[in-house]
Amino acid sequence: MRVSELSRRSGVSVTTIKYYLREGLLAPGRQTSATQAEYDDRHLRRLRLIRALTGVRGLSVATTREVLDALEAHTGDTHLLLGLTLGSVSLSGESAEQDPATGEVESLVEELGWHVHESAPARATLAETLTSLRSLGVPMDRHVLLPYARLAEGIAALDLDQLDDLPDPLEAAERALLLTVLLEPALMALRRMAQENESARRHAP
Amino acid sequence: MRVSELSRRSGVSVTTIKYYLREGLLAPGRQTSATQAEYDDRHLRRLRLIRALTGVRGLSVATTREVLDALEAHTGDTHLLLGLTLGSVSLSGESAEQDPATGEVESLVEELGWHVHESAPARATLAETLTSLRSLGVPMDRHVLLPYARLAEGIAALDLDQLDDLPDPLEAAERALLLTVLLEPALMALRRMAQENESARRHAP
């Protein structure tokens, strides 16, 4: 298919597709002549993935490119993909200096018995949040965090369950990505509804 | 205190403080004369809250204003605050038309036995995510979602536990806001680390 069909089938305008090509989010089509290229279903699929990450989840184009690059690179070892790349998603800028709560996060991970890569960006995200909450007067220590972490184990187990019946490693990697990133707003939505319910249960007459 | 002291103590530049005043994020100080105003600790506290929401969590200025307005309005009935306002946080634009998965979300909420306001934006967020994931070929139905929802109940219970020992309703409302919004990246970070750990546990030799 050529670009106009790709545009029609994906709902993304031709100029935007060109923009994604320029930004390296989408691989160029197969050249059939000097000024003509042919696209296939993988491009269509990729394009829908891009729109899901940027539109639904609100990732920046730059972050989306990093995530997609990591998807290409780590198709074999799925869990590395998740740990290494997606931690940087919610951070706006790179934090050059080390957060004061870093050591505390380390001891929490140890207490949990988790095997987590030393340089996983999720560690820094966690440390930053702790520091930020404390500076605003919200007490947040190991005792509070530990039960949250146990529940996170449960969530992770559910996540992994959904990758079991996928023989194709490429498809597994893509689904892992989708589940990790796109499910985030849904999980937070469930949390908010559960909060409302629990609040009503506790305080209602 | 006057604006320069507010600036020094908060680490926010005077021009930015003026910008927040203009945008209605920060209440004007008490006028002491025609061209002079006095600020107090509530302004400082509010300013730190604004920086936490916009900087740490990445909320837009417009969303932050909505959230803060809701904080003012619903200081008494804390749980309403959470349900009604924060659902719109992760959405970029207003979705005018109803999502096809709306009915499904409704039956899920019913099956869970949750009391959730009919117009809670979290419902729409959940429905959108379902639709989006499905269009990308990821199966996502009631059976998959239900265990996630049960874990969300656990998270909500932990959240509410942390509001118990706060007699001042204003402080309780503010902490509810901070916990709901600022803890989100931390929870997602825990999830990613737990995924990495669980993946290693299942697939490692």
Added chain:
DNA sequence: ACGATTGGATACCTTCGCTATCCATGTTAG
């Protein structure tokens, strides 16, 4: 053969979150 489409390049546009500059009024140190 000829109008429509394509790839490729470049310029431009809008929104967001500040930032810089002006200016008239106020405060304050000497």
Added chain:
DNA sequence: CTAACATGGATAGCGAAGGTATCCAATCGT
């Protein structure tokens, strides 16, 4: 008292992000 400096208020500008619009020459379909 007065001169230097700070303040509130208004307006204009800036840089990044995410597209969009326009040109152009080559090429395709008929």
